[in-house]
Amino acid sequence: MTKNTECNLLVLPGDGIGPEIIAQTLRVVSWFGEFLDVQIKTEHALVGGASIDACGYPMSDEVFSKAEAADAILFGAVGGPKWDDRPRSERPEMGILRLRKGLDLYANLRPAICFPELIGASALRPELVRGLDIMIVRESTAGVYFGEPRGISTDAQGARRAVDTQSYAEAEIARVCRLAFELARNRESRVCSVDKANVMETGALWRSVATEVGREYPDVELTHMYADNCAMQLLRGPNQFDVIVTDNLFGDILSDEAAALTGSLGLLPSATISAGRHDQRSHAVYEPIHGSAPDIAGMGIANPIATILSFAMCLRISMNEPAAAKLLEDAVRLALFNGNRTPDIAGPERDGISSDAMTDAILASLDALKVSKGN
Ligand SMILES: NC(=O)c1ccc[n+]([C@@H]2O[C@H](COP(=O)([O-])OP(=O)(O)OC[C@H]3O[C@@H](n4cnc5c(N)ncnc54)[C@H](O)[C@@H]3O)[C@@H](O)[C@H]2O)c1
Numbered sequence: 001m002t003k004n005t006e007c008n009l010l011v012l013p014g015d016g017i018g019p020e021i022i023a024q025t026l027r028v029v030s031w032f033g034e035f036l037d038v039q040i041k042t043e044h045a046l047v048g049g050a051s052i053d054a055c056g057y058p059m060s061d062e063v064f065s066k067a068e069a070a071d072a073i074l075f076g077a078v079g080g081p082k083w084d085d086r087p088r089s090e091r092p093e094m095g096i097l098r099l100r101k102g103l104d105l106y107a108n109l110r111p112a113i114c115f116p117e118l119i120g121a122s123a124l125r126p127e128l129v130r131g132l133d134i135m136i137v138r139e140s141t142a143g144v145y146f147g148e149p150r151g152i153s154t155d156a157q158g159a160r161r162a163v164d165t166q167s168y169a170e171a172e173i174a175r176v177c178r179l180a181f182e183l184a185r186n187r188e189s190r191v192c193s194v195d196k197a198n199v200m201e202t203g204a205l206w207r208s209v210a211t212e213v214g215r216e217y218p219d220v221e222l223t224h225m226y227a228d229n230c231a232m233q234l235l236r237g238p239n240q241f242d243v244i245v246t247d248n249l250f251g252d253i254l255s256d257e258a259a260a261l262t263g264s265l266g267l268l269p270s271a272t273i274s275a276g277r278h279d280q281r282s283h284a285v286y287e288p289i290h291g292s293a294p295d296i297a298g299m300g301i302a303n304p305i306a307t308i309l310s311f312a313m314c315l316r317i318s319m320n321e322p323a324a325a326k327l328l329e330d331a332v333r334l335a336l337f338n339g340n341r342t343p344d345i346a347g348p349e350r351d352g353i354s355s356d357a358m359t360d361a362i363l364a365s366l367d368a369l370k371v372s373k374g375n
């Protein structure tokens with residue numbers, strides 16, 4: 001069969017459980033390589049600590065050039081104790097930050113869905129999380145992650161002072177808010193903008209710009225919430241949210257919190273996307289929201305679902321294959337429905353299965369759904 005189009009997928013496994021969950025996800029990528037008209041071409045490269053060990057940098061210029069040229073990037077996770085004592089600018093985490101900034105990946109989409117099959121694994125009571133479906137839109141190229149000045153200085157008495165700078169230009173706020181409103185139009189048409197407008201100048205600007213952008217979307221309800229209250233409301237009544245749009249740091253924290261509502265950090269996928277380039281192509285990184293999990297690295301028990309669902313987002317956003325994305329999401333649900341659980345979602349009474357066995361179950365579900373849908 002001749003394939004109609006091509007997708008060049010750059011695969012960056014990283015550190016810790018990164019290579020493990022990526023290896024599992026590539027089994028799913030291969031399955032779709034057979035199934036789709038798109039020809040998926042993968043190329044692998046080093047990032048994070050693995051790259052530091054090989055060439056001294058968390059992301060080399062060569063790998064960054066490959067990322068620029070790729071149609072999509074599948075990213076595992078970076079970091080680990082081995083590199084924790086390095087200066088900030090030389091840590092593995094700079095690998096992902098360079099990608100976000102360098103490719104202008106301004107919007108990090110982090111959907112948090114509570115699957116009915118996992119309602120018992122949630123940190124909250126079932127009645128609080130039943131039907132949970134939130135989209136967190138996290139700004140990802142600005143804020144305190146990239147603001148200047150930053151650094152640590154020592155005064156005349158030898159006492160150290162650290163400085164980070166939270167900085168936002170209105171255009172940086174407007175574009176991520178606009179995207180949140182667009183996404184909300186295909187959901188429940190509700191956006192909650194989260195800031196600290198009561199304390200921070202950046203928060204006041206965030207609220208004012210979100211309000212201005214909201215006027216362009218009279219059909220979408222806009223509410224504002226302080227970030228501390230949002231952290232509490234996510235625990236008290238998470239179903240009140242549809243789309244949350246917020247800055248880089250609050251989005252990082254609130255999305256890990258949302259993961260606990262769904263059952264595990266090992267379940268939450270993400271897509272970090274840029275605007276279209278002049279040639280109409282855009283960049284995108286697909287990655288789980290979790291990190292390299294040093295505590296379970298090498299044990300073969302990491303939950304691969306967050307990364308596999310990140311590939312589903314890749315199918316939908318970068319490959320324009322919504323039916324395939326839905327098929328994969330359904331296959332994950334079916335594998336869970338059939339009782340497959342890695343230890344993070346197994347609960348205290350069960351041992352849990354390996355990453356490999358969970359992927360086997362998802363692949364078997366893909367085969368079963370493919371047959372039942374007559375594909
Ligand atoms: N995008 C990234 O690459 C990324 C994201 C977050 C953290 N990190 C880095 O990862 C390292 C560890 O950070 P951390 O421990 O704070 O966060 P983490 O997300 O790696 O782990 C937090 C907890 O969640 C568990 N967990 C995470 N993913 C899991 C999965 N797929 N299956 C089962 N359990 C899972 C871990 O075992 C751990 O108990 C640090 O170096 C950090 O900077 C990287």
Ligand SMILES: CC(C)[C@H](C(=O)O)[C@@H](O)C(=O)O
Nearest residue numbers: 079093096097252289290291
């Ligand atoms: C590794 C780190 C730089 C990263 C972040 O803080 O953005 C991570 O926590 C994430 O959520 O992707």
Ligand SMILES: [Mg+2]
Nearest residue numbers: 252253256289
């Ligand atoms: Mg994080």
